[in-house]
Amino acid sequence: MHELTEQIQKEIRKVIIGKDDVIRKVLMAVLAQGHVLLEDVPGVGKTTLAMAFARTLGLDSRRVQFTSDTLPSDIIGFSVYDKETQMLSYKPGAVMTNLLLADEINRTSSKTQSALLEAMEEHQVTVDGVTHPLPDPFVVLATQNPAGSAGTQMLPSAQLDRFLIRLSIGYPDRAGQVALMKERHHANPLDQCRAIVDIPQLQKLIQETEQVYVSDAIYEYITDLAEATRANEYIQLGVSPRGALSVCRTAKACAYLEGRDYVIPEDVEQVLEPVCAHRLMLSGKARLHEYTAAGLLEEIKKTVHKPDVKEFQIG
Numbered sequence: 001m002h003e004l005t006e007q008i009q010k011e012i013r014k015v016i017i018g019k020d021d022v023i024r025k026v027l028m029a030v031l032a033q034g035h036v037l038l039e040d041v042p043g044v045g046k047t048t049l050a051m052a053f054a055r056t057l058g059l060d061s062r063r064v065q066f067t068s069d070t071l072p073s074d075i076i077g078f079s080v081y082d083k084e085t086q087m088l089s090y091k092p093g094a095v096m097t098n099l100l101l102a103d104e105i106n107r108t109s110s111k112t113q114s115a116l117l118e119a120m121e122e123h124q125v126t127v128d129g130v131t132h133p134l135p136d137p138f139v140v141l142a143t144q145n146p147a148g149s150a151g152t153q154m155l156p157s158a159q160l161d162r163f164l165i166r167l168s169i170g171y172p173d174r175a176g177q178v179a180l181m182k183e184r185h186h187a188n189p190l191d192q193c194r195a196i197v198d199i200p201q202l203q204k205l206i207q208e209t210e211q212v213y214v215s216d217a218i219y220e221y222i223t224d225l226a227e228a229t230r231a232n233e234y235i236q237l238g239v240s241p242r243g244a245l246s247v248c249r250t251a252k253a254c255a256y257l258e259g260r261d262y263v264i265p266e267d268v269e270q271v272l273e274p275v276c277a278h279r280l281m282l283s284g285k286a287r288l289h290e291y292t293a294a295g296l297l298e299e300i301k302k303t304v305h306k307p308d309v310k311e312f313q314i315g
Contacts, residue, residue: 002257002259004196004197004201004205005027005031005205005256005257007196008027008056008057008196008197009023009024009027011052011056011193011194011196012049012052012053012056012193014189014192014193015048015049015052015189015190015193016045016048016049016052016169017172017176017179017180017183018172018173018175018176018179019045019049019169019170019172019176022049022167022169023049024257025165025167025271025274026049026053026141026165026167027053027253027257028165028250028253028254028257028271029139029164029165029250029253030053030057030137030139030202030206031205031206031209031253031256031257032164032209032246032249032250032252032253033137033139033206033249034139034163034164034165034246034249034250035120035139035140035141035142035162035163035164036139036140036141036142036163036164036165036166036167037105037142037143037144037155037160037163037165037166037167037278038141038142038143038144038166038167038168038169039143039144039145039166039167039168040143040145040168040169040170041145042145044169044170044171044172045169046103046143046169047063047101047103047143048190049141049169050063050099050101050141051101051190052190052193053099053141054098054099055190055193055194055195056193056194056195056196056197057099057195057196057197057202058195058196058197058198058199058201058202059097059098059099059137059139059199059202060097060098060099060135061097061098061099061100061101062094062096062097062099062100062101063094063100063101063103064094064100064101064102064103065103065104066102066103066104066105066106066107066108066112067104067107067108068107068108068109070108070109070112071112072111072112072114072115073093074093074094074112075093075094075095075112075115075116075119076093076095076115076118076119076125076127077090077091077092077093077095077096077125077127077132078090078091078093078127079091079127079128079130088128090127090130090132092132093125095116095119095125095134096132096134096135097135097138098135098137098138098139098199099138099139099141100138100139100140100141101141101142101143102116102140102141102142102143103142103143104143104144104145105142105143105144105155106144106145106154106155107144110156113155113156113159114156114159116140116159117158117159117162119134119138119140120140120159120162120163121162123136123138136203137199137202137203137206140163142163157237157279157281160278160279161240161242161243161279163278164246164249164250164275165246165250165271165274165275166274166277166278167274205256208256209252209253209256210252211261212252212253212255212256212260212261212262212263213261213262213263214248214251214252214262214263215262215263217307218248218251218263218264218265218268218307219248220307221265221268221304221305221306221307222244222247222248222251222268223244224304224305225239225244225247225268225272225300225301225304226238226239226241226243226244226247228300228303228304229276229280229296229297229300232296232300233283233285234282234283234285234286234289234291234296235280235281235282235283235286235293235296236281236282236283237279237280237281238280239276239279239280240279243275243276243279246275246276247268247271247272247275247276248263250271250274250275251263251267251268251270251271252267254267254270254271255267265306265307269301269306272297272301273294273297273298276293276297277292277293277294277297278293280293280296280297282296
């Protein structure tokens, strides 16, 4: 299946130029059945990235442009009275899809943001006391613009913790910008983007990712990293148990994309920052010294003992 995941990434690279690492990490999140928060300035390809993944993975997708007047019912759906049956009938919202693009999620009210919490965690929504399961797989790819604060509502820690990873696409380099203008001058690359897998094939990839072996030494290594964030004087709120589980799931996906069926410490190191940085709440002392969550995680990786290869070989 390693060749299949390579084909998926190759197809998306036709649309998103020069951002191989971002593409790889989004695919990790999909294989780990997690959600992605893209935090970046407008115009760098966040929406295009989501559409490319939906087409390449053969997923049904919907897009919601979040604004101040977006209602929870727009997201999770609502019930209407049916005269013929004399019962309430459920009308699905945008969340009833495989890949939900939540565009500028921080520009809507807290009430609407919270409507996504149950869907993101439990893959279901409850309307008027009736629970409705979501399609499988289900992924939320949300975007937010950190540059402008007018009319925005910061995501609460509880919702940030439900995103498996947070990424930033960033501006393309010079060669990437030139290639982008040349390609878009003639056609939209999305028009040539083809499906590499269908949903049953994707589900099989997800199942194989779940079977990736994690040794006790790796579990202990992830625990030590999480505890180090909780004990750090510059971090007020460290990595939660959900965060530690997310590191484990993403490390398995990282190993799978490398063609391995077991996790090594380098997999954990590679995913630690995108999985954990947005979960940390820094202390006033850290802000005073202008420390960042990413920088503190880099320092923590240097201080926590990394197990040797011998310690976690299978068998």
